[in-house]
Amino acid sequence: MSAVTSIAGLLKVSAEKKLPLWKTVQLTDCAEQDMSEADSWEKMKNMLSVMREADQSYDSRRRSLSGLSGGDGGKMEDYVRSGRSISGPLVGEIIAAALRMGECNACMKRIVAAPTAGACGVLPAVIIPCGKAMGLPDERLIEALYAAAGVGQVIALRASISGAQSGCQAEIGAASAMAAAALTHMAGGTSQQIANASALALKSLLGLVCDPVGGLVEVPCVKRNAAGAVIALTAAEMSLAGIESRVPPDEVIDAMREVGEKMSPTLRETAEGGLADTETARKFRERDEAAIRHGPGLT
Amino acid sequence: MSIFDILGPVMVGPSSSHTAGAVRMGQMTRRLLGGEPESAEILLSGSFALTGEGHGTPRAILAGLMGMDPDDERIPQSFELAGEHGIKFSFGTVNLRNAHPNSALIRAKRDGRGVEVGASSPGGGRIRVFSLDGLPTSFSGEVPTLIVRCEDRPGHVSRVTGAVAAQGINMSKLQVERDTRGGTALMVIECDQRIPYKVKVAISAIEGIYNVTRLNPGEESK
Numbered sequence A: 001m002s003a004v005t006s007i008a009g010l011l012k013v014s015a016e017k018k019l020p021l022w023k024t025v026q027l028t029d030c031a032e033q034d035m036s037e038a039d040s041w042e043k044m045k046n047m048l049s050v051m052r053e054a055d056q057s058y059d060s061r062r063r064s065l066s067g068l069s070g071g072d073g074g075k076m077e078d079y080v081r082s083g084r085s086i087s088g089p090l091v092g093e094i095i096a097a098a099l100r101m102g103e104c105n106a107c108m109k110r111i112v113a114a115p116t117a118g119a120c121g122v123l124p125a126v127i128i129p130c131g132k133a134m135g136l137p138d139e140r141l142i143e144a145l146y147a148a149a150g151v152g153q154v155i156a157l158r159a160s161i162s163g164a165q166s167g168c169q170a171e172i173g174a175a176s177a178m179a180a181a182a183l184t185h186m187a188g189g190t191s192q193q194i195a196n197a198s199a200l201a202l203k204s205l206l207g208l209v210c211d212p213v214g215g216l217v218e219v220p221c222v223k224r225n226a227a228g229a230v231i232a233l234t235a236a237e238m239s240l241a242g243i244e245s246r247v248p249p250d251e252v253i254d255a256m257r258e259v260g261e262k263m264s265p266t267l268r269e270t271a272e273g274g275l276a277d278t279e280t281a282r283k284f285r286e287r288d289e290a291a292i293r294h295g296p297g298l299t
Numbered sequence B: 001m002s003i004f005d006i007l008g009p010v011m012v013g014p015s016s017s018h019t020a021g022a023v024r025m026g027q028m029t030r031r032l033l034g035g036e037p038e039s040a041e042i043l044l045s046g047s048f049a050l051t052g053e054g055h056g057t058p059r060a061i062l063a064g065l066m067g068m069d070p071d072d073e074r075i076p077q078s079f080e081l082a083g084e085h086g087i088k089f090s091f092g093t094v095n096l097r098n099a100h101p102n103s104a105l106i107r108a109k110r111d112g113r114g115v116e117v118g119a120s121s122p123g124g125g126r127i128r129v130f131s132l133d134g135l136p137t138s139f140s141g142e143v144p145t146l147i148v149r150c151e152d153r154p155g156h157v158s159r160v161t162g163a164v165a166a167q168g169i170n171m172s173k174l175q176v177e178r179d180t181r182g183g184t185a186l187m188v189i190e191c192d193q194r195i196p197y198k199v200k201v202a203i204s205a206i207e208g209i210y211n212v213t214r215l216n217p218g219e220e221s222k
């Protein structure tokens, strides 16, 4: 059983070699890519730095070329700071961080695709604020990124991580499963709990369609990052509490693939259905191309 | 597939196909031209034409033509930067029949020489060139690739491949296309090993060879 084609395989190899899940992911990839452990670690460390840089350079005044995105991360921050947040500062900050990263992507800033550009906000939104709140060293966050990547790789190989192929469940859904795995590792969960958390997250987003307004990676993508991040937190909490997914992770991933295959092509990134085919979306589409060209632009 | 295809690439948003892949198309054109263009005409097709503006596709292609990588934070300012560099550029749309929805035709000129590259970006930031100077072809540049434009005459294929083999390089794929008999021919040779400069020199010395481009992944070739 291979550690890259099934979660069960990943767990089996980890158990046999008595390695933490993240380490199995790293070693398997190093062997496959003929890369040293040190180089791989440096590369992963760089991913964390780029995520942080993007987060810190967020500018709430910046707008996307279409004018559809920007500013919401700032609104969320202000709200959390006001103390009125229902769920409190940590969850508030997770939501704000996801919006910030999604907007950075929409506004042509440098991001880490995780697993795609559209879903790039989910993973950093849980690991950065939670790492801070839990007082964890960066090493732990980097390990968590390996755990996330391992889960993402199995999803990519067994199903897909492309909205055009399987809908948004394969982008925000996969990102949420990856983030749940990362968070469970950070909290000291077992390999079983890490795998289980990813299944719980993915199950919650099964069936999510890809329906970007105007065909742009903005609406609903940016806000779905926030939802995906909070679902990851929910899944990690349940898994750490000892709650199990009745359907094991590999079967959930296979179900995701099947749902993707049954999904109408109009709901797979073609912008012909769902939110992309609403009255408002059509109005947006009809806007003169020139309006986009000479619109608010990148400020 | 590496885990860094899952966590990564590091790129400027918003879309791996419409932005990151578009930068790669520009870079590829720059390489086939042999340097920075003096002028460029960029024609977008399909989904690139429909949603390219909002995805920053024109800015991304131009950034690639200027040699920027997909993670370069100057990509959004490429219009202004191209202006400063004195690069003349224009955009339009074209209907490339039978091409992938995310496609573009890029015409670039430098030192009195021009290239026309037809390329598509199917996803994940990867690209595929499907036409070069009007001749059909298919290559991605993900493996070492040698592109030779020459006069169509007998013996050229064996002399060119001979020069490659003489350096101990194994060819994995050879494509030959020509416009008219005795006209211009295009050879695309994909190899298992990195292509050294010596090979380019040896091929360039053959009579009737117009132009040789080496594409070694991860290296900017001049």
Ligand code: SF4
Pocket: A116, A118, A119, A162, A163, A164, A167, A168, A169, A171, A172, A209, A210, A211, A212, A216, A217, A218, A219, A220, A221, A224, A269
């Ligand atoms: S709606 Fe489509 S484009 Fe947007 S994040 Fe989801 S899968 Fe990606």
